Amino acid sequence: MNLSKSKYCSALGCTKKLWMEKYKPEEAVIKARDSVFKNGMAVGILAKGLFGKYEDVEFNKDLNIMLEKTKQLLQQKPNIITEASFMYENNFCSVDILKNFEDGIEFYEVKSAASLKDINLDDVSYQYYVLSKLGFNIKKANLVYINNKYVFHEKLELDKLFIIEDVTDIAKSKLDEIEANIKNINEYMDKYTKENEPEPNLGMACRKPYVCDYWEYCTKDLPKPNVFDIFKMEWTKKFELYKNGKISFEDLQNEKLNEKFLEQIDFEINKLEPKIEKEPIKNLMDSLKYPLYFLDFETFEFAIPEYEGTWPYQQLPFQYSLHIIKEESAQIEHREFLAEIDDRDFIRHFAESMIKDIPDNGSIIIYNSSFEPVRNRELAKMFLDLAKDLERINSNMVDFMPPFRRREYYMKEMNGSYSIKAVLPALYPNDPELDYHKLPVVHNGGEASDTFLSLRNKTKEEAQRIREGLLEYCKLDTYAMVKIWERFKEIVGD
Numbered sequence: 001m002n003l004s005k006s007k008y009c010s011a012l013g014c015t016k017k018l019w020m021e022k023y024k025p026e027e028a029v030i031k032a033r034d035s036v037f038k039n040g041m042a043v044g045i046l047a048k049g050l051f052g053k054y055e056d057v058e059f060n061k062d063l064n065i066m067l068e069k070t071k072q073l074l075q076q077k078p079n080i081i082t083e084a085s086f087m088y089e090n091n092f093c094s095v096d097i098l099k100n101f102e103d104g105i106e107f108y109e110v111k112s113a114a115s116l117k118d119i120n121l122d123d124v125s126y127q128y129y130v131l132s133k134l135g136f137n138i139k140k141a142n143l144v145y146i147n148n149k150y151v152f153h154e155k156l157e158l159d160k161l162f163i164i165e166d167v168t169d170i171a172k173s174k175l176d177e178i179e180a181n182i183k184n185i186n187e188y189m190d191k192y193t194k195e196n197e198p199e200p201n202l203g204m205a206c207r208k209p210y211v212c213d214y215w216e217y218c219t220k221d222l223p224k225p226n227v228f229d230i231f232k233m234e235w236t237k238k239f240e241l242y243k244n245g246k247i248s249f250e251d252l253q254n255e256k257l258n259e260k261f262l263e264q265i266d267f268e269i270n271k272l273e274p275k276i277e278k279e280p281i282k283n284l285m286d287s288l289k290y291p292l293y294f295l296d297f298e299t300f301e302f303a304i305p306e307y308e309g310t311w312p313y314q315q316l317p318f319q320y321s322l323h324i325i326k327e328e329s330a331q332i333e334h335r336e337f338l339a340e341i342d343d344r345d346f347i348r349h350f351a352e353s354m355i356k357d358i359p360d361n362g363s364i365i366i367y368n369s370s371f372e373p374v375r376n377r378e379l380a381k382m383f384l385d386l387a388k389d390l391e392r393i394n395s396n397m398v399d400f401m402p403p404f405r406r407r408e409y410y411m412k413e414m415n416g417s418y419s420i421k422a423v424l425p426a427l428y429p430n431d432p433e434l435d436y437h438k439l440p441v442v443h444n445g446g447e448a449s450d451t452f453l454s455l456r457n458k459t460k461e462e463a464q465r466i467r468e469g470l471l472e473y474c475k476l477d478t479y480a481m482v483k484i485w486e487r488f489k490e491i492v493g494d
Contacts, residue, residue: 001185001186001189002090002092003092005093005094005123005126005127007021008122008126008182009119009122009123009126011185012181012205013204013205013206013208014201014205014206015185015188015198015201016198016199016201016214017205017214019188019189019192019197020214020217022189023194023197024214027214028213028214029217030213031211031213034454035301035449038453039112039302039304040112040303042112042302042303042304043110043111043112043146043303043304044096044110046156046158046304047097047108047162048097049158050097050144050159050162051080051097051099052080053080054079054080054082054097055076055079055080055081055082056081056082056083057069057073057081057082057083057094059083059094063085063092066085067086069085070085074100076100077100078099078100078102080097080098080100081098081100082097083095083096084098084100086130086134088129088130089133091126091129091130091182092130093126093130093131095107095108095131096108096109096144097110097144101139104136105131105136105137105138105139106140106142107138107141107142108142108143108144108164109141109142109143111143111144111146112145112303113145113146114145114147114148114312115145116145116165119209120143120145121143121171121174122174124142124143124167124170124171125170125174125175127171128141128168128171128174129174129175129178132175138168140168141166141167141168141171142166142167142168143165144162144163144164144165145162145163146162146163146303146312146313147161147162147163147312148312148313149311150305150311150312151309151311152305152307152309152310152311154308156305161312200218202218202239202242203239204235204236204239206218207235208235222247223247223249225249225415226249227241227242227247227248227251229415230252230261231264231415231417232260232416233257233258249268249269253266253269260407261416263410264416268415272412274410274411274412275407275410276409277403277408277409278491278492280403280406280408281403281408281488281492282491282492284398284402284403285488285489285492287363287398288363288398289363290325290326290362290363291324291325291327292325292326292362292363292365292485293323293324293358293362293363293364294322294323294324294478294482295320295321295322295354295364295366295397296320296321296367296372296474296477296478297317297320297372297375298317298318298319298320298445298452298470298474299315299316299318299375299449300318300449300452300453301313301315301316301449302314307344308344310347310382314378315374315378316347317347317350317351317379318346318452319337319350319448319452319470319471320336320353320474321335321471321478322334322335322336322358323478323479323482324357325482332482334478335357336471336474337349337350337353338467338474339452341452341453341455341463342456347382348382348386350379351386351390352386354393355389355390355393363396363397363398364396364397364398365397365398365399365481365485366400366481367399367477367480367484368399368401369397369399369401373394373397376390376391376393376394400481401418401420403488404423405418411426413425413426413429414426420477420480420481421436421444423484424436424483427483428483434476434479434480434483436473436476439469439472440469440472441465441466441468441472442469442470442472442473443473448470448474451466451469451470452466452470454466455467
């Protein structure tokens with residue numbers, strides 16, 4: 001079969017994935033976010049200019065056209081060619097950047113990530129195999145990836161944004177392995193035709209380096225819930241149990257497992273009543289001081305920083321929601337901020353607005369202490385004149401997640417999770433006012449990020465609808481915390 005570098009890498013962990021892509025592509029459940037795809041595209045385009053002027057081989061469904069153009073450009077050495085395309089015995093690859101010298105070539109595989117995975121080395125090694133078999137003198141094989149320590153100031157510096165790592169020796173050492181893998185892949189695809197579907201081969205390749213798009217298809221016949229639904233269990237352990245025939249919760253209930261895993265299983269199998277430890281919840285509630293501020297951020301990230309003082313993949317806050325209860329029995333107030341998509345100073349405006357909306361030293365209730373406080377510390381480094389107020393806000397934060405994470409409050413319906421998206425419907429089932437699925441535009445944080453960035457290409461009317469949807473989503477996140485606070489009050493009898 002015709003094998004590209006992406007198909008080769010796809011088949012390495014699980015050859016059935018390649019079979020699925022060929023015969024049942026409609027079964028894929030694509031969960032990759034739009035912003036992830038756009039980041040990858042942006043990095044690839046930008047990196048083409050890493051070494052100056054270049055000649056590009058444009059994509060064409062007819063690979064022969066790409067191969068012919070590459071052949072022509074290779075005659076014009078020395079030069080730099082992007083997307084140079086090659087074929088050796090039905091093994092095809094396009095090279096992101098190729099330096100074409102009189103006495104040989106160097107090639108560069110570009111990744112939009114800030115660190116490297118083993119699969120990236122397999123990618124480069126496959127290209128090295130194809131090029132070496134075609135007789136090229138390969139002087140260097142390199143991986144190019146993002147330096148997330150780089151801070152953007154005024155002008156983008158490509159030599160500082162990108163890290164270049166020479167992996168020639170690794171690629172060279174894998175030549176025999178590549179050849180054997182190609183042989184095995186072709187034999188597998190010859191053996192299993194469209195009418196002869198192979199059995200699922202569940203293992204770590206289903207989850208790493210990426211979650212397979214066919215996971216739901218390959219696990220569709222397993223009992224529900226099953227070992228793969230155990231919250232926070234290591235995937236290596238899940239697959240070990242699966243291989244040993246311990247699949248359903250009934251299979252697992254007598255295994256020697258972590259106490260929390262057994263608790264999730266026990267609650268599910270025996271339909272246990274909610275577990276509520278009153279004392280730690282009372283201690284949490286006693287620590288609160290009015291006014292109460294219920295706070296939630298939304299952020300997005302760019303692989304290529306665009307704003308002064310930011311770095312690759314920094315979580316940039318563009319929105320917050322704030323529910324306020326000034327004193328006992330007071331009416332709930334609401335404040336919010338949503339940046340303008342074309343505001344170059346939106347990060348500072350976000351911080352200034354939040355400081356203005358939280359002028360007092362009351363308790364600031366959040367859900368997950370690893371998020372908002374970290375963002376505020378980053379903001380304090382960016383805007384030294386705001387640091388004191390941001391530190392004040394951080395010093396008053398109270399996290400509502402721990403009672404659920406520690407299972408001091410647990411219900412079967414939480415399915416082992418302590419995410420607010422699992423906790424809220426468990427505490428308030430069938431309440432349409434609290435149902436994220438019923439929101440018209442945005443339903444989770446990932447969607448919020450992508451939806452905000454989509455405003456760049458929208459009409460005024462579309463933008464208004466989207467902004468309203470963003471505000472509605474973020475408002476529900478903080479209202480959810482208010483509802484949790486109300487439930488805690490009921491528990492402790494206040």
